Amino acid sequence: MTELPNIDNELFHQPxxxxxxxxxxxxxxxxxxxxxxxxxxxxxxxxxxxxxxRLLKTMGCETxxxxxxxxxxxxxxxxxxxxxxxxxxxxxxxxxxxxxxPERHGAMTGLMKTQIDWIPLSVGAVRPTQGKTLAxxxxxxxxxxxxxxxxxxxxxxxxxxxxxxxxxxxxxAFLEFDDNNRMKPxxxxxxxxxxMEELVKFTLLTRSFSTYLTDRYSERKESAEExxxxxxxxxx
Numbered sequence: 001m002t003e004l005p006n007i008d009n010e011l012f013h014q015p016x017x018x019x020x021x022x023x024x025x026x027x028x029x030x031x032x033x034x035x036x037x038x039x040x041x042x043x044x045x046x047x048x049x050x051x052x053x054r055l056l057k058t059m060g061c062e063t064x065x066x067x068x069x070x071x072x073x074x075x076x077x078x079x080x081x082x083x084x085x086x087x088x089x090x091x092x093x094x095x096x097x098x099x100x101x102p103e104r105h106g107a108m109t110g111l112m113k114t115q116i117d118w119i120p121l122s123v124g125a126v127r128p129t130q131g132k133t134l135a136x137x138x139x140x141x142x143x144x145x146x147x148x149x150x151x152x153x154x155x156x157x158x159x160x161x162x163x164x165x166x167x168x169x170x171x172x173a174f175l176e177f178d179d180n181n182r183m184k185p186x187x188x189x190x191x192x193x194x195x196m197e198e199l200v201k202f203t204l205l206t207r208s209f210s211t212y213l214t215d216r217y218s219e220r221k222e223s224a225e226e227x228x229x230x231x232x233x234x235x236x
Contacts, residue, residue: 008221011217011220011221012217013217019209019212020209020212024208025204025208026207026208029060029061030056030060030061030062030095030096030200030203030204030207031061031062031063031064031094031095031096032056032062032063032064032094032095032096032097032098032199032203033063033064033065033066033090033091033094033097033098034049034052034053034063034064034065034066034097034098035049035066035068035097035098035099035100035112035116036048036049036065036068036100036101036112037068037099037100037101037102037108037109037111037112037115038101038102038109038111039068039069039111042181043102044102044139044170044173044174044176044177045100045101045102045109045137045138045139046100047173047177047181047183048100048137048139048168048170048173048183048192049065049098049137050181051183051189051192052098052100052135052137052192052195052196053065055192055193055196055197056098056196056199056200059196059197059200060200061200064090064093064094066086066090066115068083068087068111068114068115070083071083071084071087071111071114071115071118073114074114074117074118084118087115087119088118088120091119091128091129092128094132095132095203095207096132096133096134096135096199096202096203096207097129097132097133097134097135098134098135098136098137098196098199099112099116099134099135099136099137099156100136100137100138100139101137101138101139101148102138102140102141102148102173103138103139103140103145103147103148106145107147107148107151108138108147108148108151108152112148112152113155116155116159119159121158121159127214129160129161130159130160130161130210130214131160131161131162131206131210131211131213131214132161132162132207132210133162133163133164133199133202133206133207134156134159134161134162134163134164134199135163135164135166135167135195135196135199136152136153136156136167136168136195137149137167137168137169137170137192137195138152138167138168138169138170139169139170139173140171140172140173141172141174142171142172143171143172144169144170144171145169145171146167146169149167149168149169153167160214162202162206164195164198164199164202165198166191166194166195166198167195168188168191168192168194168195170188170192171188176188176189
């Protein structure tokens with residue numbers, strides 16, 4: 001490739017459909033982790049996550065919830081803290097995630113951000129969230145807003161996740177749930193169905209090819225040690 005003198009020919013790969021055809025589609029239930037961003041007794045971000053979980057289970061997924069109560073602030077406890085270990089093990093187990101946060105002061109909650117910050121960008125040369133799917137939900141006490149989902153979308157990209165195009169923002173969430181903490185029929189509920197359906201489809205479509213989709217020329221040029229040093233946030 002004389003027209004590309006900077007390229008290492010041995011490491012340069014031309015993308016090909018053959019790589020997809022040579023793999024097989026995994027047929028086990030999609031594994032989805034749900035995170036929520038409020039510890040209130042009647043947390044609407046948790047109730048929205050629970051509604052999403054019911055849909056995911058009906059669509060054939062295996063789901064797990066993480067309860068953030070007791071999770072310390074980042075750098076205020078060691079990585080061996082039981083709540084940190086639990087969160088990281090669930091993140092590693094999952095093939096996709098749902099993040100559901102209230103909007104507070106025009107942003108996602110600190111609790112939501114703390115959970116995401118405790119999930120490492122890398123463990124050695126492995127990125128625990130890379131190539132996994134992500135769906136975003138938010139609840140608001142007032143009129144509809146998209147600040148929290150937009151912020152979480154940036155974080156999803158930073159964590160190298162496949163953040164699906166659709167998302168749900170539920171305004172005046174206190175009006176959307178009945179006395180049994182179930183979401184009422186509405187256009188907002190229908191959007192949650194849409195988002196979960198899309199999440200399952202993207203997970204089924206991409207999980208078998210995640211390694212290939214996230215295989216990068218620049219990282220093929222790096223040794224595992226160099227890659228670990230570059231992405232390891234503890235060095236910052």
